[in-house]
Amino acid sequence: MAASQSSVRVTRDPQTKAYCSSVTQSMPEPRDCTVFQLLLDGVAFDDAHVCFAETKSGRELTLGSLRLQAQQLGLGLLREGLKPGDVVMLLLPNSIAFVVVLLATQFAGLRCALANPGYMAKELKHVHDLVQPRKIFTTTTLMKNLMRSGLSWNKAVTVDQSIGRGGARFLKDLMVSEEQAKQAEPFIPQSFNETTYLPFSSGTTGMPKGVEISHKNVAAMVNTLVSIPDGLGRGEKTIGFLPFFHAMALLIAVHCTIVNRGKVFIIPGFEPVAFAELVKKEKISNIGLVPPVLNVLAIHPKITKEHFASVRYASCGAAPLDADTQRKFSEKTGIWDVRQGWGMTETTVGCFGLSQGAEIGTVGRIMPGCYARLVDPDTGKDVEQGERGEVWVRGENITKGYYRNAEATKGTFSDDGQWLKTGDVGVMNDKNEMRIVDRIKELIKYKGWQVAPAELEGLLLTHPKVMAAAVIGVYSKEQATELPRAFKITPGSDADATAQEIIDFVKAKTSPQKYLRGGVRVLDVVPVSPSGKVLRKELRKLVEAEEAAAAGKEPQAKL
Known part of the structure; x- marks a missing residue:
């Protein structure tokens, strides 16, 4: 290659605020072809x-x-x-x-x-x-x-x-x-x-x-x-x-x-x-x-x-x-x-x-x-x-x-x-290298697969024991990936047994990357906005509190 990594610079246009690589100016034009x-x-x-x-x-x-x-x-x-x-x-x-x-x-x-x-x-x-x-x-x-x-x-x-x-x-x-x-x-x-x-x-x-x-x-x-x-x-x-x-x-x-x-x-x-x-x-x-x-x-x-x-x-x-x-x-x-x-x-x-x-x-x-x-x-x-x-x-x-x-x-x-x-x-460091820190989109990434929370929530609501549901990704350091976790309201039933039942229900109806490997939690209320949108930020706060208070404990249900 004509350039080496050590010679690569990233510049930022003062007007458009756009970052680009110095290699862009010297790279060949892409072919017009099929x-x-x-x-x-x-x-x-x-x-x-x-x-x-x-x-x-x-x-x-x-x-x-x-x-x-x-x-x-x-x-x-x-x-x-x-x-x-x-x-x-x-x-x-x-x-x-x-x-x-x-x-x-x-x-x-x-x-x-x-x-x-x-x-x-x-x-x-x-x-x-x-x-x-x-x-x-x-x-x-x-x-x-x-x-x-x-x-x-x-x-x-x-x-x-x-x-x-x-x-x-x-x-x-x-x-x-x-x-x-x-x-x-x-x-x-x-x-x-x-x-x-x-x-x-x-x-x-x-x-x-x-x-x-x-x-x-x-x-x-x-x-x-x-x-x-x-x-x-x-x-x-x-x-x-x-x-x-x-x-x-x-x-x-x-x-x-x-x-x-x-x-x-x-x-x-x-x-x-x-x-x-x-x-x-x-x-x-x-x-x-x-x-x-x-x-x-x-x-x-x-x-x-x-x-x-x-x-x-x-x-x-x-x-x-x-x-x-x-x-x-x-x-x-x-x-x-x-x-x-x-x-x-x-x-x-x-x-x-x-x-x-x-x-x-x-x-x-x-x-x-x-x-x-x-x-x-x-x-x-x-x-x-x-x-x-x-x-x-x-x-x-x-x-x-x-x-x-x-x-x-x-x-x-x-x-x-x-x-x-x-x-x-993202956040750009002083070398113009980017770190991804969050997602506005709420997709869960399980081992590189995209999992849409809304799809799983819709599936959960078809189960007769689920009155309301929400799904987020919880990060597993041991597996180096996010795991889908469900939160639900279940009227009057054994929480642990129902959690496993829900996990099995999802396994029977979805692709493997969508399995609820992060487990299931039972809530009195699933937090939603006045417009009815699930407030996943509030659920993430619950996860943080649970991990801080109960480090090392087994989740309610396992796959």
Whole structure:
């Protein structure tokens, strides 16, 4: 890279009050291109570089084969009657098939909705009805999720094997011949602002919203990520265990790997010793983590510095990482270069972080190509260094809004439409590194997953023993994450027994990240404002008082 981290400066415009990186002025302009062109333009069909490898199956995917298979499937989908601009949905775990299908949609000019394979029936039905996909790519194991959600198997395409019934198709049956694929050209839209990805983000008011990510957003975000000094380099080797349907892994582990001709080892799940042994065996050069995983590695008795001798740096995102956990991780693994990042689905990946040498506990400096302000949410005025303010961001990587939800889009941007109001509250230190200290939005972050309190509150109110309910996140230092906790009014019943009953009720009806791992508390009154809004600040005060008075006591109910 042309610049080093030591030469990076952050400046603040005296008029707009916006922070930006000195690297912004020297970084190349992002390409005006589609995602397919960005990743596979110029890749020959016989390019033998292995970019993805599945550790469980032993399968590998070269860049040349990726291009060929993406064109075979993409052309096949168009011949099935799909048209550019149609939506297809990926309901897939991390795999080579995920990457192939993803790039096939981009070849054909389709919009790709990225669904969580862990969605329960209600959630899957909601995102399906929102985006109305023409096809749903999934596995035979996950077909039961479609059945439970009441969705037609006629839309399903299985990627692992044919099931031969119910109208479901098999991926290989949709692929055209190699000769036909090699002669085909990728679809080019009239505008690179066309939506190409639809990942889902939980709002504070309930069910997931579709975030519109354009070709221009992706090209700008990749340009930013590869322009970070001493950051992602050519030929990097990493491990793909964070979910590809999530913006962070999608762009860093998939897109940047292809652009930088790196290699991702795809593992079926996180098991600490197996993870560490793979790092050692394959001489992994950087690892992307989330705080709970980092915490597990920091305390596991079988993890040693020897496992991580090849690692240049570790990045950590999706949720705040506290300084104590970071120090323990570095002492355990010998990885002292731990780079936090900050972002949200609406920023495609992020706007702060991956900064070498940033103060521990901060999310680092503003990324190249991004701009940020810290604004007092009550007065609308920019705050000074060291003061708390809501983080507002802008840049070519920022979403244009929410799919089929103009009201939510309007509420997320500033009145002039120029700034994304993130809902996170930050403080800038004297080195212009940001620390996230609070959230105006009330989302709970469980191991990087977004959990909307309002959704759980609505579910709780369907239980016959719950008269009123409220949900907040309580931070667990042991697990390095927030845990959803419910507060409720229950008429005349045994509190402990009812608490466990409520926990089991929620487990039966939601995805695992929404389980009430923080327990259940019974209140005489759930605090609300005159307008009826739950006063979660008052509940947090109750939690603080409980922790201060009863440190070490067991919660009322456990999972």
